[in-house]
Amino acid sequence: xxxxxxxxxxxxxxxxxxxxxxxxxxxxxxxxxxxxxxxxxxxxxxxxxxxxxxxxxxxxxxxxxxxxxxxxxxxxxxxxxxxxxxxxxxxxxxxxxxxxxxxxxxxxxxxxxxxxxxxxxxxxxxxxxxxxxxxxxxxxxxxxxxxxxxxxxxxxxxxxxxxxxxxxxxxxxxxxxxxxxxxxxxxxxxxxxxxxxxxxxxxxxxxxxxxxxxxxxxxxxxxxxxxxxxxxxxxxxxxxxxxxxxxxxxxxxxxxxxxxxxxxxxxxxxxxxxxxxxxxxxxxxxxxxxxxxxxxxxxxxxxxxxxxxxxxxxxxxxxxxxxxxxxxxxxxxxxxxxxxxxxxxxxxxxxxxxxxxxxxxxxxxxxxxxxxxxxxxxxxxxxxxxxxxxxxxxxxxxxxxxxxxxxxxxxxxxxxxxxxxxxxxxxxxxxxxxxxxxxxxxxxxxxxxxxxxxxxxxxxxxxxxxxxxxxxxxxxxxxxxxxxxxxxxxxxxxxxxxxxxxxxxxxxxxxxxxxxxxxxxxxxxxxxxxxxxxxxxxxxxxxxxxxxxxxxxxxxxxxxxxxxxxxxxxxxxxxxxxxxxxxxxxxxxxxxxxxxxxxxxxxxxxxxxxxxxxxxxxxxxxxxxxxxxxxxxxxxx
Numbered sequence: 001x002x003x004x005x006x007x008x009x010x011x012x013x014x015x016x017x018x019x020x021x022x023x024x025x026x027x028x029x030x031x032x033x034x035x036x037x038x039x040x041x042x043x044x045x046x047x048x049x050x051x052x053x054x055x056x057x058x059x060x061x062x063x064x065x066x067x068x069x070x071x072x073x074x075x076x077x078x079x080x081x082x083x084x085x086x087x088x089x090x091x092x093x094x095x096x097x098x099x100x101x102x103x104x105x106x107x108x109x110x111x112x113x114x115x116x117x118x119x120x121x122x123x124x125x126x127x128x129x130x131x132x133x134x135x136x137x138x139x140x141x142x143x144x145x146x147x148x149x150x151x152x153x154x155x156x157x158x159x160x161x162x163x164x165x166x167x168x169x170x171x172x173x174x175x176x177x178x179x180x181x182x183x184x185x186x187x188x189x190x191x192x193x194x195x196x197x198x199x200x201x202x203x204x205x206x207x208x209x210x211x212x213x214x215x216x217x218x219x220x221x222x223x224x225x226x227x228x229x230x231x232x233x234x235x236x237x238x239x240x241x242x243x244x245x246x247x248x249x250x251x252x253x254x255x256x257x258x259x260x261x262x263x264x265x266x267x268x269x270x271x272x273x274x275x276x277x278x279x280x281x282x283x284x285x286x287x288x289x290x291x292x293x294x295x296x297x298x299x300x301x302x303x304x305x306x307x308x309x310x311x312x313x314x315x316x317x318x319x320x321x322x323x324x325x326x327x328x329x330x331x332x333x334x335x336x337x338x339x340x341x342x343x344x345x346x347x348x349x350x351x352x353x354x355x356x357x358x359x360x361x362x363x364x365x366x367x368x369x370x371x372x373x374x375x376x377x378x379x380x381x382x383x384x385x386x387x388x389x390x391x392x393x394x395x396x397x398x399x400x401x402x403x404x405x406x407x408x409x410x411x412x413x414x415x416x417x418x419x420x421x422x423x424x425x426x427x428x429x430x431x432x433x434x435x436x437x438x439x440x441x442x443x444x445x446x447x448x449x450x451x452x453x454x455x456x457x458x459x460x461x462x463x464x465x466x467x468x469x470x471x472x473x474x475x476x477x478x479x480x481x482x483x484x485x486x487x488x489x490x491x492x493x494x495x496x497x498x499x500x501x502x503x504x505x506x507x508x509x510x511x512x513x514x515x516x517x518x519x520x521x522x523x524x525x526x527x528x529x530x531x532x533x534x535x536x537x538x539x540x541x542x543x544x545x546x547x548x549x550x551x552x553x554x555x556x557x558x559x560x561x562x563x564x565x566x567x568x569x570x571x572x573x574x575x576x577x578x579x580x581x582x583x584x585x586x587x588x589x590x591x592x593x594x595x596x597x598x599x600x601x602x603x604x605x606x607x608x609x610x611x612x613x614x615x616x617x618x619x620x621x622x623x624x625x626x627x628x629x630x631x632x633x634x635x636x637x
Contacts, residue, residue, distance in 0.1 A: 044383025046405025084213020093529030094146030167632030467512030
């Protein structure tokens with residue numbers, strides 16, 4: 001890491017300058033940081049946490065949540081071309097399947113693939129995103145090696161009324177959303193629907209085929225207050241995506257385009273239904289909180305090529321949980337003790353045409369997790385937390401994970417924080433059992449990947465709390481990493497590596513309110529991620545972003561500018577020319593936009609994405625879109 005210290009130091013100095021500062025709300029509550037219902041204040045949380053509120057979602061006119069995640073320190077996003085293309089998120093150099101994704105508290109990853117497809121997540125204007133960085137398996141079990149991303153929609157009490165938008169733009173794109181929410185007596189409800197469609201852009205360097213995509217989502221959340229201390233919560237979500245894709249040329253004998261993305265007629269359909277039902281009750285004047293919940297997901301994916309169905313899979317998850325949290329002490333010293341029990345059953349099945357019986361039969365994995373968590377907050381300044389989890393799995397060895405964190409806020413506005421923890425990731429279905437095809441064989445002897453990590457940072461507040469800057473160092477080591485062994489090419493099989501994969505780096509985040517009209521936010525990440533001493537692919541060593549927002553004093557006009565930088569990074573090179581891996585050039589994307597209030601209830605807005613018309617690739621040989629312009633109307637009643 002020492003060879004990069006000068007550039008990291010320069011980034012830290014820039015981030016400390018006033019032009020890079022910006023401020024979060026004091027006492028902001030992070031729900032995802034605890035299994036207790038009330039959440040924890042970021043001011044006393046030792047973990048690295050970022051919350052992106054509804055104001056930022058609306059101001060930046062974000063339509064795909066993965067684009068917002070580019071503004072979070074420690075998070076790298078790679079998308080295969082245009083909207084609808086495979087989109088992966090990597091946190092602190094971990095793999096794409098090492099991030100646990102929650103939607104309104106529901107585990108969202110497709111159980112078959114063991115990873116969430118971010119291309120399917122449409123942004124709601126009044127949504128909120130919480131990001132916890134670092135190992136979180138002590139709270140959530142498998143998948144949370146890199147961290148947790150929680151997408152939270154607003155309740156009827158939080159955002160009542162009727163809202164809608166209609167937008168059109170480049171590439172024959174259009175977007176529509178409608179939401180109705182309110183509190184009617186003992187019932188709090190919110191129902192929303194969203195739809196996106198685009199003709200897309202070409203992704204092949206040699207081709208002209210425009211890859212279109214269509215996204216639909218329907219969601220609803222209801223809370224029924226049965227009594228003063230008892231409520232029932234019901235949440236449902238349905239998402240459907242159909243997107244075109246291109247092949248990679250692996251025809252033999254090889255031609256001029258071997259290994260490159262080429263035009264084809266491929267497309268895929270992704271369908272997922274989620275549901276959660278819970279009962280919450282409180283005793284001892286609200287100090288003893290309990291919740292019993294049942295959640296599930298039913299996901300399927302089908303791929304088509306040459307006008308015929310070429311692949312298919314089904315995955316299901318059923319999870320039951322009971323959590324109980326007791327708060328005791330006084331205002332100066334608050335302690336919370338939480339226990340949780342999780343039972344989860346995941347099922348997997350390959351539905352590809354001509355699938356042999358050994359692949360077509362349904363397989364399942366069951367896991368029972370036991371969680372204990374303790375949190376102490378003293379005088380609103382000192383926070384200490386610890387968590388332990390034991391997982392009993394019917395397919396893999398039992399696992400223990402832990403987490404400890406501490407934070408202290410001095411009177412000068414300086415806050416020091418630190419955390420350490422461990423994480424696990426169970427092998428996925430295709431890794432264990434393979435799929436149709438003679439060149440890929442599963443490995444049923446795979447063991448879960450394991451990680452240990454720690455972090456330490458300093459946060460400084462200034463301008464009477466209107467600004468803050470945070471600098472955090474992190475380090476993690478991954479053992480038993482699953483990788484593909486193709487030493488007997490063309491036969492490939494997944495194996496557990498016998499060496500460690502190491503990740504370390506520095507995250508800088510800053511934010512401030514500059515007077516009554518301006519808000520500025522920035523982030524920068526330096527990352528050194530290696531596997532057996534070699535730099536890992538699709539982990540840019542340097543990423544950063546700056547967001548500037550302005551609002552007129554009359555609240556009639558608004559404008560924003562977003563600059564996102566993705567440094568040089570390595571990627572796989574399957575062509576017959578150039579090195580392996582190959583270096584992708586750095587790129588900078590600039591988005592600008594604004595809105596004007598036409599009436600008290602109607603806004604006209606517009607934005608330009610990739611305003612400088614940057615030519616770039618996030619995945620080697622896959623072209624990304626150029627400049628795009630969008631305009632729309634937004635109404636709220």
